[in-house]
Amino acid sequence: MDVPRDPLPHAKSPTTAAANNAVLTLPRFVWWVALAMTVLGFGVHHSGFNEAWLIWAHTQSVIPASFWACTTLLGFGWAVLIVVTAFDREHGRWAAAAMVSVVIGGLLIAFIKRVGYHPRPFAALDASSLQSIGEPILQSGSMPSGHAAGAGVLVTLLVLALRERGQLDRTRIYILMLMGFLVAWSRVAVGAHWPADVMVGAPLGMALAMGAYRLVNAGMPKQSPLSAVQIKHRKWWLCTLELALAAVCFGTDTGQPLANGFQGFIGSLAIMSCLARLRSAMGLAAA
Secondary structure, eight states, rough: OOOOOOOSSSOOOOHHHHHHHHTTTHHHHHHHHHHHHHHHHHHTSSSSSSHHHHHHHHHOOOHHHHHHHHHHHHSSHHHHHHHHHHHSSSSSSHHHHHHHHHHHHHHHHHHHHHHOOOOHHHHOOOGGGOOOOOOOOOSSSEEEEEHHHHHHHHHHHHHHHHHHOOOOOOHHHHHHHHHHHHHHHHHHHTTTSOOOHHHHHHHHHHHHHHEEEHHHHHHTTTTTTHHHHHHHHHHHHHHHHHHHHHHHHHHHHSOOOHHHHHHHHHHHHHHHHHHHHHHHHHHHHOO
């Protein structure tokens, strides 16, 4: 796979446009996987295999419940924002794209769940056939999974960031895809979603992240030179965002008591990232 290694040129030309398009996209095979997941997800959703697969997964599970409880936290919108913002040590484009993805995705998924309501597993099946990890969700719609969409957003933005930096290779892609799969599948493991929900939700998150980053990149292009004052201002707003996210993280009842320690770690990550950013911003101010 060809991976661009050089920074994008500053002159606006057809070559620059081609370089932008190469960076602002995912490797083709990733989209083929996403398309296959979406088609299969809708097929499973309209078949009896959805229920059978869920029950089989719960009866055959050998992975500790604490692992799934912790993994599923990474699908929350605030967790996606914390990880992406901490990864964004530049000028905030990745954090902005994550914010757009989470907000639009949250509204879109809430609308789909309301219009095409499908009950949650614990609301549709006998609880004795399922393994509950955390507090069972009974009320809201199930299709598609918002946490799986969050996993799609997280993986897509990290892949794009590494690709832009010239640090992407197939090994990193496979590691990130595995992480995304585990976060998405954790929703099935904890009993919050059907398998079809996560198969549709994850590709939806990927598409949202791609669209959001293209939108943000148009308004905050990498080629635009920033003054020291502009860089300092962006560091301050990123720090403010991270403090707000840490507060949300610490104040959220995730319904997963087994993951309380990991939840604290995620919130602490936001604070540590903010402190490092503050130190950098004050260094710019002193200069």
